[in-house]
Amino acid sequence: MLRRLFPHPYLTLTLIVLWFLLVNQIKVGSLVMAVFLGTILPHLTSAWWPDRPIIRRPLGLLAYTALVMWDVIVANFQVARIVLFMPKAKIRSAWVTIPLDLRSPEAISLLAGTITMTPGTVSSDMSACGKALLVHSLHAPDPDEVRDTIKARYEARLKRIFE
Amino acid sequence: MTQTFELAVELFLAAILVGGGIFALVGSYGLLRLPEPMQRLHAPTKATTIGVGAALLVSALDMLPQGGGISWQELLITIFLLLTAPITALFLAKTLLLRHEDPATLPETGTGHPWATLGEERPDP
Numbered sequence: 405m406l407r408r409l410f411p412h413p414y415l416t417l418t419l420i421v422l423w424f425l426l427v428n429q430i431k432v433g434s435l436v437m438a439v440f441l442g443t444i445l446p447h448l449t450s451a452w453w454p455d456r457p458i459i460r461r462p463l464g465l466l467a468y469t470a471l472v473m474w475d476v477i478v479a480n481f482q483v484a485r486i487v488l489f490m491p492k493a494k495i496r497s498a499w500v501t502i503p504l505d506l507r508s509p510e511a512i513s514l515l516a517g518t519i520t521m522t523p524g525t526v527s528s529d530m531s532a533c534g535k536a537l538l539v540h541s542l543h544a545p546d547p548d549e550v551r552d553t554i555k556a557r558y559e560a561r562l563k564r565i566f567e
Numbered sequence: 568m569t570q571t572f573e574l575a576v577e578l579f580l581a582a583i584l585v586g587g588g589i590f591a592l593v594g595s596y597g598l599l600r601l602p603e604p605m606q607r608l609h610a611p612t613k614a615t616t617i618g619v620g621a622a623l624l625v626s627a628l629d630m631l632p633q634g635g636g637i638s639w640q641e642l643l644i645t646i647f648l649l650l651t652a653p654i655t656a657l658f659l660a661k662t663l664l665l666r667h668e669d670p671a672t673l674p675e676t677g678t679g680h681p682w683a684t685l686g687e688e689r690p691d692p
Contacts, residue, residue, distance in 0.1 A: 424639075428639055487593055501676060503677050520656045526656055528657070535680075
């Protein structure tokens with residue numbers, strides 16, 4: 405019964421929180437509207453959500469967010485230095501193939517998003533079978549190092565959170 | 568709250584705002600300076616993360632020195648930016664792969680299948 409009413413509990417919860425952020429105040433009326441939207445929208449969009457995402461460690465996701473935010477700040481300084489001071493001829497841009505151990509689609513999209521939001525790397529494509537990511541790196545004298553960093557720093561953590 | 572503390576917080580917020588602005592400027596400058604299309608793609612992702620992030624952070628905390636609360640709507644903007652920016656970048660990258668990039672310069676997938684954008688066209692389901 406509960407499962408049929410809320411086929412995607414995470415989505416319902418997210419929608420309720422998003423609605424409160426949108427109205428920017430805590431009122432009973434907002435809660436009614438939030439629960440209404442949180443119930444209706446998952447049903448209307450369930451065609452695009454065939455499976456429920458499984459999050460084994462929700463707290464790990466918070467720690468992961470903090471780690472990524474820190475990395476974004478550090479990487480911004482590195483890329484700013486490259487953009488401002490490095491002679492054009494010395495910038496060694498490279499394509500990097502990241503073989504994926506992750507299988508959950510949610511985890512892979514999160515990894516691809518992380519790679520893009522961290523300055524210096526942009527995830528550009530995926531292999532047709534979904535088992536490798538194509539990443540462009542702005543300055544990578546050693547492409548293997550970029551691959552190893554992404555796998556150890558981000559993919560390993562996502563694997564613990566999702567799988 | 569004392570006057571000095573209020574001033575200190577405002578100065579701190581102003582510093583974050585200016586810092587974020589500098590990073591956004593560097594991102595735009597990179598768009599002009601970098602020679603290859605794929606390199607230029609790196610500039611906009613930078614501007615959204617630190618430049619816009621700093622502006623939103625300051626906007627959320629703006630009323631704090633005057634005794635107001637934190638505005639949480641900025642968090643919403645941040646979430647949606649973080650969700651949409653990588654998708655824009657991915658589509659730009661895919662366009663560049665199709666239009667400008669020589670497939671021979673790309674590395675192997677290592678899985679026996681081609682890169683999805685360059686693979687055989689499949690009919691729409």
